[in-house]
Amino acid sequence: MNLPAIELALHQRLEAMRADIIRLTQEMLAFKSVNPRFMAESEISEEREIQDYLEARLNALGLQLTRWEKEPGRPNLVALLPGSGGGRSLAFNGHIDVVPIGDRAGWEFDPWGSDIDAGKLYGRGALDMKTGIAAFIAATEAIIASDIALMGDLQLHIVVDEEAGGFAGTRDLIARGYRSDGVIVAEPTSGRVEAAEGGLSWLRVTIRGRAAHAGWRFAQIYPQAAADAPNADGVNAIEKAVKFLQALREFEREWAHSRHHPLMPPGIATINPGVIQAGVGMGYDGKPRVTSNPAMIPDVCTIDFDFKYLPTETFEEVRAEFEAFVSAFALTDPWLRAHPPKLEWHLSNIDFPPFSTPSDHPLVEACRGAQQALGIETVLAGKRAVTDAAFYAGAGMTPVILGPAGEGLHGDNEYVEIDSLIETAKVFAGVILRWCGTA
Ligand SMILES: [Zn+2]
Secondary structure (H helix, E strand, C coil): CCHHHHHHHHHHHHHHCHHHHHHHHHHHHCCCCECHHHCCCCCCCCHHHHHHHHHHHHHHCCCEEEEEECCCCCEEEEEEECCCCCCCCEEEEEECCECCCCCHHHCCCCCCCCCEECCEEECCCHHHHHHHHHHHHHHHHHHHHCCCCECCCEEEEEECCHHHCCCCCHHHHHHCCCCCCEEEECCCCCCCEEEEECEEEEEEEEEECECEEHHHHHHHHCHHHHHHCCCCCCECHHHHHHHHHHHHHHHHHHHHHHCCCCCCCCCCCCEEEEEEEEEEEECCCCCEEECCCCCEECCEEEEEEEEEECCCCCHHHHHHHHHHHHHHHHCCCHHHHHCCCEEEECHHHCEECCEECCCCCHHHHHHHHHHHCCCCCCCEEEECCCCCHHHHHHCCCCEEECCCCEECCCCCCCEEEHHHHHHHHHHHHHHHHHHHCEC
16 A cells, blocks of 8 residues: 555544544543642642553553653653664654642633533643643554554653653653654644744852941942941842843843744743842852841842743853853943852753754654645644753754644643544654654
8 A cells, every 4th residue: 555545544543543532531631640849748649540551551552661760659651663674763752740720710620520522622631731642642553453564663752740841751761862763742732833942941140249237228329428337338239130130131132133033933032030039148059048137238149040042042152142241241330340140050950952843854744744634734833832842852853843732731621622632643643654654
């Protein structure tokens, strides 16, 4: 059989599996697999239970399974369908952890009830992203049931911990050496092929002043009064930080005007001050020690930034530009010239490498071809947030993000459109055929 005939047969098989695919997704949604980093210690996540469930399902398919825990009780799964050789390998990635449901009162449906209403399947994780996992499992099942021999290896990476940075999940999977020629991260994209994602790093800027009694402040504001206060040599770190933030705002705006990526909205690469702390004395944890006494002139101010850059930029480039800006800024202030701000990159080890997979890359072409076979016109887009795709890119692999449609991601009444679930499974089957090749 040629590709169109094999593909059509797969579409028909997946259509026949419709009820089973919906049931699979519903059963996955019933597990309360909230990321434990967002739970009270007394609560128990069902990450292990959903992985037990999926492991049994994948085992029954005869796939080669590897299971391990980077953190106790939080298993990751890799399933391998070995190719016959000579083809490109493909990995699908999905995370089974979900964010908490928030306020139950905001939900019209039980967040763990897997209710179906008007073609929509409701539940926490319906969109983000148990459906994507169900879709690639279904595509794999259809290929196996059809006795299609792939040339390239097919891997399913089903992980924990995406919602909290991927430390116990995808980052660990890659550290263990898993590699493939192409990667599809099945996060929800409403069918758009998301071929680019910006980089993200957390950064702490520490600005130092000089501590003194607040009673001496007048002598700093009115220098002519300094003669009356010979020991009034405090320097307020908060006020230096305010000056820095104002300059940074201009720098950020300048960057927004001068840098652009075709798949991203203008100005997407921002430098957000997210946490600011000030006080007296530097603690061992890199934060101000005394933070409850406004009668002192603070000598420490730390500002933590969410630092975003474009898909085509490198961390080294943006870091060098930012450091040059900070140095130039410090020269404008006599105190800061002598006591320049200190930068601490990779704060909390948060680091998402960027990627920009070319629109004519064979992996994008495989997605386009698989969508065309279903009469869908491919829409290319960029991801505005960050995903586990970053870590594959950081290890030199080529990712694309592609998944189903719905609404309510991280919000109330999260749902996936059931037609989109089935369609995504069909698209994935087509991508596998095109990318891995058939013997
Ligand atoms: Zn997600």
